[in-house]
Structures are given as structure tokens and as C-alpha cells.
Amino acid sequence: MHAAVAILVGVVAATATGLALSPALAFLGAALIAYVASHFLHRTLHAEPEPREGTGDAGETGGRQIPADVGPQLIEKLPVPLLLISQRGRLGYANLAAQGMLPRLTPGQHFAHIIRAPAFVEAVSATLRDGLERSFEFTSYEGNERHFEARVSMLAECEGFGPEAHAIVQVEDRTRTHRIEQLRSDFIANASHELRTPLASIIGYIETLQNHAREDPEARERFLAIMAREAHRMQRLVDDLMSLSRIEMNEHVRPVERLPLNRIACDCASVFQPLASQEGITLRVELDPDEADVIGDRDQLSQVFTNLIDNAMKYSAPGATVTIRSAPENPAHPGRVGVSVSDTGMGIPREKLHRLTERFFRVSVPQSRHKGGTGLGLAIVKHILNRHKGRIEISSVLGEGSTFTVWLPRATQLHIVPDEPPAVAPASRAAR
Ligand SMILES: Nc1ncnc2c1ncn2[C@@H]1O[C@H](COP(=O)(O)OP(=O)(O)OP(=O)(O)O)[C@@H](O)[C@H]1O
């Protein structure tokens, strides 16, 4: 702008000289023209853009008015499923999210055929009748059980849907949240039940010792031994719960240490050797300790093998064999290295296999309790493997034995571990 003014001043001065005006007149003329020109240029350059017709003014409307061409797109792309139901109960519109959630939607369909849950039908009918807004919950049992939260209200008129008023229904699938809440309350119920049982037993024995067993040294020794066993069981349970919660808390933190997987498994097996000889179980290790590097957390990988070898021995009778060996490469687990723990023990019924990694799940509760089990060992294994992007595969034949195979991503030269979502192999399926 200033350059333009300077040029103008120059032109005026030159013209004044050409017209042979006095220097004072020339100066005045140049100053006047320069002022008018600079004023004009300033207005041009700093002018506010004209508001576009129909877009509204954010200042006047509080920024709430949506441009006419943006509204439908916005509704279509909203992640919340929306349905428009005409006064006669027919489906007028469903956005993309609604079509994803309810794949069999057809225009004109009666709303009672879209979602057959009584709570949904009642709420939408009532709002179409009285025009009041309602929030409600309902459960659908078609296919899998699903839980929803919904809200229905009336729209006086809907452009593009005729003069008829429509109900707008917003439906949110809350199945996942519902399941998490259910799991949490089941978990608390299970944990307190597991703690209550040994606690009740200890309290019972204390009362017996305080009363009629007071003078009976033999009974006292026997009861004290039981009390000690039960107290240890409680301690193990608390330790396992703490361990599980610690593992879960760090599940998203990828381990970084390069570790020899086979050597870790060998070290764990050697800890069990004395117990195996004592129980009459043959413990065989068929691993090359210098093979199979993985990126992992040493303590947690030891915990995996300790739990698996402990189970293999615990659920096998004297005379059984427990073998720890490298699993042959498997195209179902590309880039992964496998170590299996097999036993010739009691085996697991086929229909129970997919539940083994659930917290507190036991094929036989009395048997596991008798062996001092808390039912958390395989849940801990699963969470550790999730952290390591690993998998567990379980196969078993009732009465013949079981094989638990751990698959972990093989460490590359660059320490890069493939980034995949955590998964459990189909044979064992994810615990809840
Ligand atoms: N090798 C196996 N042979 C037979 N059954 C097994 C074997 N491993 C696990 N199971 C079954 O799976 C159940 C769950 O195992 P998990 O290790 O989670 O719990 P636990 O052994 O009962 O207790 P914990 O490991 O917490 O002391 C066991 O109770 C048992 O019924």
C-alpha cells in the first residue's frame, strides 16, 4: 500500500512540475491526493468479507445454525445410530451408523419390526402419541444378547420427509460396557467367595480350639495344620490377584529386553525337578537353551512356564510324564517361536477348553482347591501373553493328557516385534 502511495505522490509532483505550478501548490495537491488514495487503499485491503447468503452469523445465532448443505452430511456421518420414524410408525431415514448396527433396515419398515424389544416399541409409540422426550434401555435377544440405551423425541417438521412430524430415535449399543460391568461384578463375587471359604474354615477351627478342643493336643495339632493350609491359600489368592492386576495395568507397555525363551523355560523346569521326583513324575526337557530369542519381560515369561509346568504336574498322577519341548514351526503362527508343555495326566473335557483362561474357572473346583489352586494361573498366563503379543494354544484328550503351547513373536536382528492385536489361538479362545 505504501509503495502505491509513494508512486502517486511522485506522479503528482511530476505533473505539477510539468504544469509549472508553484512548489507550494504542487506540495498541497500531492498531499491531498496521497491522503485520499491511502484512505481508499486501506479500506479495500482491510474490508470484512460479505456474509454469504444463508450461512447465518455466528455472533447473532450463538454459532448453532448449521449450513443447509452440511446438516444432512453431518447426520449421515454421526457415529451415533439415528432413526427417523414417521407419525404412522414407518422408517423414514436411518444414518450410516444405524445401518451398520441394524443391517436389515428397509425404508418404510414399521419400527416395531426393526427392533422387537418391548421397551423400544412402548417408548417410541408413547412419544409418537404424546410428543414427549424419553430415555430408555432395552435388551435384544436376536442372535447374541445385546444391551442398548436409547432416547426418542419429536421433530416438528423434517425437510425432505413431507409435512408429517417425525420421531427421532438415537440408539447406542452398550453391550461392551454392560459386559465389562458384568465381568467386574462377577470378579468381585468370585474373589470374595474364594476368600470367604478359607476364612470361614479358619474361624470355625478357632472357635473349636477355644471350646471343646482346648484340652485335646492331638486335635489342636490337626486343626492348626488345616488353619495354616487355609491361611496359605488365602495368601496365594491375594498374591495372584495382585499379580493379575499389576500385569493388566502394564499390559499396554511393550517389553523391550531380548531374551532366550528356551533358556527361561529350562530354568523354570529345573526348579520343579525335585518336586517331580518326590511325586513320581518324570520331567523331561527337550529344548536347545541357546535358541529362540524373543523380546520380553523375564519375570513374566518365567511366570508363564511356572504356571504351565505347575498345572501339568498338579493335574497328573504319579507315573505321568511332563515334557517341555520346542514346538515345530507352524504356518498358523508365522514369525513366532513356540514352546509346549505336555503331560500324560487327566486331560480336560473338550467343551471346557475354551473357558480355561477365564479367571477362577476350574474344571473341578474341589480338585483344584485340594491341590491349593486359586483358578487364576491361566488367566495370568493369558494376560502376560497379551502383553507380549503372544498366544496360547491348548489341546487335550480326556484321560490321556494335555498340551499347552506358548507362541511368541521371534525377535529379529533389529529387535522389531510385529505389531498385531493381542489374540488367543482358536483352540483356547480368549478368556473374558
Ligand atoms: N495340565 C492340565 N491338565 C488338566 N487340567 C488342567 C491342566 N491345566 C489346567 N487345568 C484345568 O484348568 C483349570 C484352571 O487352571 P489354572 O491354572 O488357571 O488354575 P488352578 O491351577 O486351578 O489354580 P492356580 O493356577 O491359580 O493355582 C484348573 O483348575 C484345571 O481344572
Ligand SMILES: [Mg+2]
Ligand atoms: Mg494353575
